[in-house]
Amino acid sequence: xxxxxxxxxxxxxxxxxxxxxxxxxxxxxxxxxxxxxxxxxxxxxxxxxxxxxxxxxxxxxxxxxxxxxxxxxxxxxxxxxxxxxxxxxxxxxxxxxxxxxxxxxxxxxxxxxxxxxxxxxxxxxxxxxxxxxxxxxxxxxxxxxxxxxxxxxxxxxxxxxxxxxxxxxxxxxxxxxxxxxxxxxxxxxxxxxxxxxxxxxxxxxxxxxxxxxxxxxxxxxxxxxxxxxxxxxxxxxxxxxxxxxxxxxxxxxxxxxxxxxxxxxxxxxxxxxxxxxxxxxxxxxxxxxxxxxxxxxxxxxxxxxxxxxxxxxxxxxxxxxxxxxxxxxxxxxxxxxxxxxxxxxxxxxxxxxxxxxxxxxxxxxxxxxxxxxxxxxxxxxxxxxxxxxxxxxxxxxxxxxxxxxxxxxxxxxxxxxxxxxxxxxxxxxxxxxxxxxxxxxxxxxxxxxxxxxxxxxxxxxxxxxxxxxxxxxxxxxxxxxxxxxxxxxxxxxxxxxxxxxxxxxxxxxxxxxxxxxxxxxxxxxxxxxxxxxxxxxxxxxxxxxxxxxxxxxxxxxxxxxxxxxxxxxxxxxxxxxxxxxxxxxxxxxxxxxxxxxxxxxxxxxxxxxxxxxxxxxxxx
Numbered sequence: 001x002x003x004x005x006x007x008x009x010x011x012x013x014x015x016x017x018x019x020x021x022x023x024x025x026x027x028x029x030x031x032x033x034x035x036x037x038x039x040x041x042x043x044x045x046x047x048x049x050x051x052x053x054x055x056x057x058x059x060x061x062x063x064x065x066x067x068x069x070x071x072x073x074x075x076x077x078x079x080x081x082x083x084x085x086x087x088x089x090x091x092x093x094x095x096x097x098x099x100x101x102x103x104x105x106x107x108x109x110x111x112x113x114x115x116x117x118x119x120x121x122x123x124x125x126x127x128x129x130x131x132x133x134x135x136x137x138x139x140x141x142x143x144x145x146x147x148x149x150x151x152x153x154x155x156x157x158x159x160x161x162x163x164x165x166x167x168x169x170x171x172x173x174x175x176x177x178x179x180x181x182x183x184x185x186x187x188x189x190x191x192x193x194x195x196x197x198x199x200x201x202x203x204x205x206x207x208x209x210x211x212x213x214x215x216x217x218x219x220x221x222x223x224x225x226x227x228x229x230x231x232x233x234x235x236x237x238x239x240x241x242x243x244x245x246x247x248x249x250x251x252x253x254x255x256x257x258x259x260x261x262x263x264x265x266x267x268x269x270x271x272x273x274x275x276x277x278x279x280x281x282x283x284x285x286x287x288x289x290x291x292x293x294x295x296x297x298x299x300x301x302x303x304x305x306x307x308x309x310x311x312x313x314x315x316x317x318x319x320x321x322x323x324x325x326x327x328x329x330x331x332x333x334x335x336x337x338x339x340x341x342x343x344x345x346x347x348x349x350x351x352x353x354x355x356x357x358x359x360x361x362x363x364x365x366x367x368x369x370x371x372x373x374x375x376x377x378x379x380x381x382x383x384x385x386x387x388x389x390x391x392x393x394x395x396x397x398x399x400x401x402x403x404x405x406x407x408x409x410x411x412x413x414x415x416x417x418x419x420x421x422x423x424x425x426x427x428x429x430x431x432x433x434x435x436x437x438x439x440x441x442x443x444x445x446x447x448x449x450x451x452x453x454x455x456x457x458x459x460x461x462x463x464x465x466x467x468x469x470x471x472x473x474x475x476x477x478x479x480x481x482x483x484x485x486x487x488x489x490x491x492x493x494x495x496x497x498x499x500x501x502x503x504x505x506x507x508x509x510x511x512x513x514x515x516x517x518x519x520x521x522x523x524x525x526x527x528x529x530x531x532x533x534x535x536x537x538x539x540x541x542x543x544x545x546x547x548x549x550x551x552x553x554x555x556x557x558x559x560x561x562x563x564x565x566x567x568x569x570x571x572x573x574x575x576x577x578x579x580x581x582x583x584x585x586x587x588x589x590x591x592x593x594x595x596x597x598x599x600x601x602x603x604x605x606x607x608x609x610x611x612x613x614x615x616x617x618x619x620x
Contacts, residue, residue, distance in 0.1 A: 011037040013399050014156040016129050018046035020385040021162035021377030021392030023112055024072050028396030030121035032464050039125045047112030050182050051209045052316055053105035053308055058088055059436040060386040061098030062417045065452035067389055068236045071465025074389045075235035081108035083248040085232035094543045095445045096438045099233055104309035130190035143373040158399040160374040162392055167192045167354035172271040173347055174325030192354040199369050200356055205433055206279030208287050208321040208350040211329055214343035215313040222338040223251035248307045254300040258335040260292045266328045279352040282383050282433040287321045314345055323350035355381045358425035359592045363410045365395035368593050374399055383433035390418045414443045414558035415455055427602040445547045450540045481541050484533050491525045513545045565598030585610040
């Protein structure tokens with residue numbers, strides 16, 4: 001592959017950053033017909049997995065399935081680069097089960113680079129963005145392009161910032177500091193200052209990564225083996241589900257009291273505890289120093305030894321994120337079972353970076369302060385590849401729609417995890433790295449992985465992000481599911497009702513799947529259905545039937561919320577002039593600038609009485 005040559009510097013959409021958010025934003029923009037530039041410091045870093053080479057996990061798997069259903073790339077690239085696939089939470093219901101895949105780090109990046117290089121309408125420009133092009137009229141807050149470090153100016157209709165941890169990035173290893181956006185990669189200096197000068201508020205966050213280990217020096221016989229699921233549970237509807245791969249194993253080991261003692265004795269050398277780090281770290285993915293201090297009563301902490309790829313001996317020690325000095329990390333590692341003679345190929349480190357609290361963007365990801373400027377990914381305060389990719393996709397879609405003067409695109413909380421993610425960001429904002437959980441989604445019984453396409457495929461198709469052949473295949477699948485549903489409605493089975501004295505009666509096969517209180521005596525109709533229609537389709541319909549009653553009970557609540565979300569609030573409203581609105585509420589609403597009454601109702605500190613005042617205003 002060769003770098004595509006620039007013919008001129010006029011683009012409709014410019015995307016800054018080649019990480020997971022930038023990839024989805026750029027691909028969506030190009031696939032929707034806009035001439036797009038992806039600006040990155042080096043094209044070889046596109047799609048690079050900065051931390052764990054894994055995609056998915058609890059609630060994150062749902063995000064990946066939804067990205068895929070809207071025509072995004074993350075799920076398919078994961079299936080290509082995956083070396084181990086699992087479904088988490090199998091002991092619980094389908095609503096909270098999630099796919100997770102360990103990837104070959106290098107192959108994932110190569111796959112994404114290949115897709116971008118071969119995507120029509122998309123060009124790569126290597127360089128660092130240090131400034132934005134704005135009209136000379138200081139009152140016009142509209143972004144019209146970017147300025148590179150070499151003073152080259154590139155004009156565009158819209159700009160999407162997806163710069164990850166690179167804005168004023170600062171790496172900490174013990175008391176040593178390195179100005180970098182990622183290990184051995186330069187930070188982006190200058191752009192943050194420009195954004196702040198435009199009135200956009202910024203903050204500092206921190207994340208970290210564990211040491212990398214030489215697999216040849218690990219004694220895996222002392223560790224617990226963790227194999228993948230068979231057959232591999234792939235993410236993407238585009239992936240051939242019959243594709244067989246030889247999956248790699250992960251392994252489990254644990255810290256111990258000796259490990260904890262070494263860490264505690266050297267806390268003064270940790271930048272987290274010496275005061276060197278100002279940024280707030282992730283609450284749900286703490287460093288090993290945090291774990292030892294916060295959970296002092298724990299005798300051990302679980303660690304996962306995960307391979308970095310098929311053609312490397314390097315391992316990622318999940319659960320041991322650290323910014324202690326290199327020699328202290330090494331001492332602590334050698335106390336762990338299986339790692340007594342380990343070689344550390346790279347130390348763990350912490351990184352601080354600039355972000356922009358996300359109440360400053362609309363649900364389209366466009367800035368509320370600067371028109372035609374979009375933010376997506378870690379710059380909005382999120383953690384994780386999946387959260388970043390979801391935002392990038394929505395930003396790319398909306399940037400295109402705005403350039404074409406078309407209605408904006410958004411997803412509600414009741415129809416997607418992506419909707420939950422973005423609504424949380426714009427109505428609650430965040431002062432710490434935001435991570436998605438199933439518990440954040442009040443409609444999670446409906447927002448399952450297995451029905452992501454049912455919920456979102458039509459939307460992806462209407463946006464032009466789904467191929468016609470894939471759409472026709474989807475419609476055929478819906479037809480087959482309807483046929484199977486009718487077979488179950490017509491078919492009869494005998495059951496024993498354990499809750500009514502063990503009485504025997506005959507019911508429809510449909511109700512047999514719907515009611516968990518009965519024991520089917522005759523399963524032949526289900527066995528034949530699996531043979532005729534396939535196990536995957538059977539399980540999808542079974543889940544729809546099983547959750548149908550719960551979903552109907554939730555639908556009235558969702559409908560009330562949809563009505564509130566349909567009532568638009570003027571962005572320029574002066575809340576301080578509204579009679580009956582408390583001062584605190586007026587200040588919150590002025591800061592957040594909610595787009596709808598529904599968004600206003602979800603802002604922390606806004607009460608039902610405040611919403612009543614706003615409703616009276618809207619009626620008048």
